[in-house]
Amino acid sequence: xxxxxxxxxxxxxxxxxxxxxxxxxxxxxxxxxxxxxxxxxxxxxxxxxxxxxxxxxxxxxxxxxxxxxxxxxxxxxxxxxxxxxxxxxxxxxxxxxxxxxxxxxxxxxxxxx
Amino acid sequence: xxxxxxxxxxxxxxxxxxxxxxxxxxxxxxxxxxxxxxxxxxxxxxxxxxxxxxxxxxxxxxxxxxxxxxxxxxxxxxxxxxxxxxxxxxxxxxxxxxxxxxxxxxxxxxxxxxx
Numbered sequence: 491x492x493x494x495x496x497x498x499x500x501x502x503x504x505x506x507x508x509x510x511x512x513x514x515x516x517x518x519x520x521x522x523x524x525x526x527x528x529x530x531x532x533x534x535x536x537x538x539x540x541x542x543x544x545x546x547x548x549x550x551x552x553x554x555x556x557x558x559x560x561x562x563x564x565x566x567x568x569x570x571x572x573x574x575x576x577x578x579x580x581x582x583x584x585x586x587x588x589x590x591x592x593x594x595x596x597x598x599x600x601x602x603x
Numbered sequence: 604x605x606x607x608x609x610x611x612x613x614x615x616x617x618x619x620x621x622x623x624x625x626x627x628x629x630x631x632x633x634x635x636x637x638x639x640x641x642x643x644x645x646x647x648x649x650x651x652x653x654x655x656x657x658x659x660x661x662x663x664x665x666x667x668x669x670x671x672x673x674x675x676x677x678x679x680x681x682x683x684x685x686x687x688x689x690x691x692x693x694x695x696x697x698x699x700x701x702x703x704x705x706x707x708x709x710x711x712x713x714x715x716x717x718x
Contacts, residue, residue, distance in 0.1 A: 521704055532607070532694055532709030533646075540704070578646070590636075590659075591707060595645035 494579055494594035501600045508566040510597045512579030517560060519581040523591065524553065524564045527576040536577070537564075566599075574601045605629070607710035609695050615716045621683040624713045626695030627676055633700040636707060637670055637680050640692045652678065653700075685717045 493515045502508045514522070520541050525533040539546045539553045539562070546553045552565040566573055576598050582591040608627040616622060628635045636651040650660040655672045663670070667686070672678040682689055692714050696707040 521706075523706055525709075530711070532696075532711045533707075534709070535706045538704060538706060590648070590651065593646045 494581055494592050496577075496579055496594040496597045498595065499598050499600070501602065502569050504569060504571055504601055504603050506569055508564075508569045508573065508599055508601075510564045510566075510577050510579075510599065512562040512564075512594055514560050514562065514579070514581045514592075516581060516592075517557070521582045521591075522553075522555060522562050523578075523580040523582070524551075524562075525578040525580060525593075527578065527596065529575075533578055569599075569601050571601045571603060574599055607695055607697055607708050609693075609710035609713050611713060612711065613714045613716075615718065616685060617718050618686055619684045620717075621681065622685045622689075622715060622717075624680040624693050624695075624715070626678045626680070626710060628678070628695070628697030629708055630676065631699065632697035632708070634698045634707075635672060635678050636696040636698075637678070638694040638696065640694060640712070641690075646694075649680070687717045690715055690717050 496512045521538055523538045524536045526536045527533045537548050537551050537553055539555050544555050550567045554563045576596040578596045579594040580591040610625045633654050637649040639647045639649055649662045650670045651658055652672045668682055670680045692712045694709050694712045696709045698707045699705045
C-alpha cells in the first residue's frame with residue numbers, strides 16, 4: 491500500500507532551524523507536498539517538489555528529497571512562533587498514476603520563545 | 604478568488620440526530636474530497652467525486668454516512684443517525700483535473716460534536 495509516515499511532535503526554540511521528516515513507501519510518487527495546518531483552519535499548501543528534483547528552496551523553506559531512501563524533509567530556517575502548526579507530508583502520482591494524494595499523520599511543530 | 608467554503612463551521616448536536624455538512628468547491632475544480640480528522644486516526648479520506656460522480660467511497664465508515672454532489676458547485680456529507688464517535692473535524696477539499704501538479708485546496712472544516 492501507499493503509506494506516508496511522520497513523527498508526531500517537534501519542539502524547537504525560536505530562531506533555531508526546524509527539520510520535519512517524512513518517509514513514504516511508493517517509489518513511483520511524482521509529486522511530494524508539504525501542507526501547513528494552523529489551529530482552527532484547513533490544510534494550506536506550503537510547498538511541493540517534483541520527483542526529478544532533490545532540493546527546492548523557497549525563502550526560509552528548504553525541501554530535500556532522497557528518492558533512494560524515500561525520505562522527504564522540510565527545513566524551516568529562523569523558526570518563528572508563527573510557524574507553530576501541524577505540518578503534513580503528502581505524496582501523489584504513485585502506482586497507476588493516482589491523482590489522489592496520500593497524507594501522513596502530521597507533525598506538530600511547537601516553537602518556544 | 605474564493606476558496607473552498609464549508610458550512611457550518613461548528614455543529615453541536617445530540618446523538619441520534621441527522622447532521623448535514625455542506626461544501627462549495629472552487630469553481631472549475633473537477634475533484635471534490637471529503638476528509639475526517641481526529642487525534643486518533645489523523646486525516647482520513649472518506650469519499651471523493653470526479654465531475655460530480657462518486658469515484659471511491661471505501662473510506663466511508665458505515666452506512667450511516669452518505670455523500671452527494673448534485674452539481675459542480677455543491678456537495679453534502681450526511682450522517683444519520685449521528686453517534687458520539689462521529690465527533691471530529693470534517694474537511695472538504697477540491698482540486699483541478701489532471702495528473703500534473705494539482706494540489707488540493709482545503710476548506711476551513713466543520714468541527715462536529717455529537718453529545
